[in-house]
Structures are given as structure tokens and as C-alpha cells.
Amino acid sequence: MDNGAGSYRRFREDGDAEGMAELVREYRDGLILYLDTFVRDIPAAEELAEDVFVLLAVKKPVYKAKSSFKTWLYAIGRNTALDHLRKARRRGEIPLENCGELHADGETLEESFIREERRIAVHRAMRSLPADQRQIIWLMYFEKLTASDAARIMKRSPHAAETLAYRARKALKQKLTEEGFEYEDL
Amino acid sequence: MKTYEETTRSILERAETEKAQLRKKNRVIRTVAAFASVAIIAAASVFGIRAFMKSAPHYTTDYKAEYKDSFKVSWAEAPGTIDECIERAQIVAEIKILGLATVYTPVLDTSDRGELKFLPESIYVGEIVKEFKNETKQDEYVYILRFGSPEASATGSHVLMPGERMVMFLKQTDYDRPVDEYPIYYNSFSCPFQELYIYEYDGKEYAVPYTMQNFMPRNMATVSADIASEINSISGLYRWYDDVYEYDAVKSYITDAVNK
Numbered sequence: 001m002d003n004g005a006g007s008y009r010r011f012r013e014d015g016d017a018e019g020m021a022e023l024v025r026e027y028r029d030g031l032i033l034y035l036d037t038f039v040r041d042i043p044a045a046e047e048l049a050e051d052v053f054v055l056l057a058v059k060k061p062v063y064k065a066k067s068s069f070k071t072w073l074y075a076i077g078r079n080t081a082l083d084h085l086r087k088a089r090r091r092g093e094i095p096l097e098n099c100g101e102l103h104a105d106g107e108t109l110e111e112s113f114i115r116e117e118r119r120i121a122v123h124r125a126m127r128s129l130p131a132d133q134r135q136i137i138w139l140m141y142f143e144k145l146t147a148s149d150a151a152r153i154m155k156r157s158p159h160a161a162e163t164l165a166y167r168a169r170k171a172l173k174q175k176l177t178e179e180g181f182e183y184e185d186l
Numbered sequence: 187m188k189t190y191e192e193t194t195r196s197i198l199e200r201a202e203t204e205k206a207q208l209r210k211k212n213r214v215i216r217t218v219a220a221f222a223s224v225a226i227i228a229a230a231s232v233f234g235i236r237a238f239m240k241s242a243p244h245y246t247t248d249y250k251a252e253y254k255d256s257f258k259v260s261w262a263e264a265p266g267t268i269d270e271c272i273e274r275a276q277i278v279a280e281i282k283i284l285g286l287a288t289v290y291t292p293v294l295d296t297s298d299r300g301e302l303k304f305l306p307e308s309i310y311v312g313e314i315v316k317e318f319k320n321e322t323k324q325d326e327y328v329y330i331l332r333f334g335s336p337e338a339s340a341t342g343s344h345v346l347m348p349g350e351r352m353v354m355f356l357k358q359t360d361y362d363r364p365v366d367e368y369p370i371y372y373n374s375f376s377c378p379f380q381e382l383y384i385y386e387y388d389g390k391e392y393a394v395p396y397t398m399q400n401f402m403p404r405n406m407a408t409v410s411a412d413i414a415s416e417i418n419s420i421s422g423l424y425r426w427y428d429d430v431y432e433y434d435a436v437k438s439y440i441t442d443a444v445n446k
Contacts, residue, residue, distance in 0.1 A: 021194045028193060046187060050197060057201035108187065 004069035012060045020057060027070065028053075029113045030143060031077050033106075033123075037134035038081035040127060042106035048084055052077045071149045074139070078153055114142065118181075125175045126168075133168035140165050 004026055011019030028049055035045035055061075055076065063072055110120050119142070126137050132154070139150040140161075151161035176182075188196065 024194045053197045058204045
């Protein structure tokens, strides 16, 4: 079910490069779009996603199966993104929050990963939400994670994650309505 | 955007380069650290860190009996040998490690009645990075532990991920207090150590004790009434927390850690 664990084990224990290739194929695109909820910059999110895989390849942290492999991987991704934002702020770079437009690569990625047009509309609308709301929507709505798994990634209690998800959905619905969409799945 | 194959190739190439750099750095660190590590671990033992951890009043006799081997298991599974752990920790953290300490973290179960639990998986092995003596109170020390790598963080209900930063305070004198003096929730907060997660909220960085996270104002609405009533009585938590902050050196250390 969570084949990533097997691929990672083969890479970690046997040095099987194909294991890493499988992880990249399975998780890269989703991870990029998740990281994009932090940085709102697809090329930067792509680099961060690569950093996450490099971290796995260099430090080879132990996956202890206390959550799904994806949950574990995304939690690492979150830490990587937060570190990136801290460093960017220290360097005095312009806050990435100001970058709201979707890069052309992002559009391609949306089309291949999300596929459905109406869900793509939701994805675009959620770029106007605050960062934590973007993250919870991505994790629960697009990645279909449970509130508990999303909470684990976001370092919140399940209750807090559910509350955040409720607020995010409400804000997103309002945004979509303003843009003339009706979306009952949210 | 790169193809999957290009990404994989780039990852493997970068990994090889970084591993080579780490090996080179490690050789330098190992030479410098070898003597210091031995001396410092001995010093840490003198201060009786492990002894006072084991004698923590929260760590009841029954619990000790039931899980007495957990300590060894965690120690063995998590970091390998002490030398290996220090070596790896320094590679990851690039800070001077004073020694290692084992910490028993209470798990506060907020899903039902907020029962306080001590579980084998809540045992951590962390690196002592700073020791402060309270000049105004005899025999009182504050230790700051750092958990920066999965190897060093052992296991736990909230396993640290690579890149996550956490600082844990250990305040020695609190171990002298009888556990029964405190109501159960307060007890969890008044435990003689606090983990500080450094995290970002609303564009700013905060260092927040782990045990406070579920009780921060934004979550108040989600806790049950009986727990909420207890929260009203936890101002002692803040006092305790402030008490730690009485040490100027600790303050500046944390400030540095947050700004690092």
C-alpha cells in the first residue's frame, strides 16, 4: 500500500539506486505542489523537493513506520521548507508570500498531477489563502490524507487540524464563489 | 521542470558530493572532538545527569520495574555507541556537544481525559549542549539538550524529523519535588524539563514548549471543558517557564538558537 517504504528500504539498506528512482517517480510531483504551498514558487519548490530526496540519500534517516511513508516524507519536506524560509528571511530576500502567480511549470504540474479541471480551479484559488490553510487543503483534499496524518505533518493536534481544515474550506468556498464557481465537494 | 530521470540523477550526484564533503569535515571534527568528548562525558557523569534522570519522581517505581530495560533499548537502538552518536551529532549540528543525556518525556494524552502517561517510546537521547549553574540557588543546574538528528532523537510519540530543531531544558532541582503535590495537568507542565520547538507562526519564529502547544489560545476552543478549567490554573507553567528564563545566559542562548 505504501510502496515508498519498500523502495526507500532498498535504497537505504542495499544502495539500490532504482529505489530512489521509484521514490522520485511516486512522490516528487505531489511533494513539489505541497512545498509550493509554503513558498508559492514552483521552481523553488522543485529545488526544495530535490533537497528532501538528497537528505534521504545522504543522511539516510530511519523510517520507523509510525505513520505512512508519505506522511513521514512530507513532514521532512515541511521542515526543509521552513528552514528555507528562515534562511531567505535572514538574507533579507523579498517574502515569497508576495509571489502569487503560478509559474508555467506549475501549470504543467497541475495538469499532470491534479488532472481534473475543476480541482485545478480549486488549486489555483487556494493560492490566495494563508499558508497554513493552503497546506491543510493540499494535504487533506488533494493528497487525501486523514486529519490525523495532516496534523502529524503540520505538527498540530488532530483537533487543531480539523478546525484549520474547516476554516480553510470555508475561505476557499468563499473565494470560489466570488470567482463564479460552485464546488460542492469542499 | 526536470524529468524524473534527471531529478534522480541529480539527487544521486549531489548525495555523493555531500557525502564526500561530510567525510572530509568529519575527519577534522573527530580529531578535535576526541579528547574533549571523553572529558566532557566524564564531567557530565560527575554532575549525575543520568542518576537524577533515573530518580525523577515522575518515574514511578512500578514504571521503572516495568520498563527498566527500555532505557538500554533506546540507547542501543538510537545512536549506536556514544562515540558514534557524538560523531554523527556533530556532523549534523556542527555544535560542541558536551555529552549525552536520557530524558523521560511524559506523554499528555489530550484525546480523552488528558491522562498523563510515561511510555517507553517517550525516552529520548539528546545531546547536552549547554550547562548553566544557577548562581543564586545551590546545586541547581539547567541543562539544555539539543535534538537535531533522527539518530540522536531516539524514538518518541513526536519523532523529530531531519531539519527540525528542538531544545530541551532540564532543571535539576524540580526532581526533588514530590509528584503528588501537583494536579495531573499541572504536573505535566511542571516536569523538570521542557522541550522547546522552534517554529514559525504568522511570519515570526517562536520557541514554544512542546507541552504548551495543545493549549495555546488558538486551540482553546478544541479542548474539553474540564481540561479548559485546568488550563485556567496553569499560570504556574508560565512562572516556571519564566523561572528558567531568569538565567540571562539561558535567555541569550535561546535567543541565539532562535535567530541562528
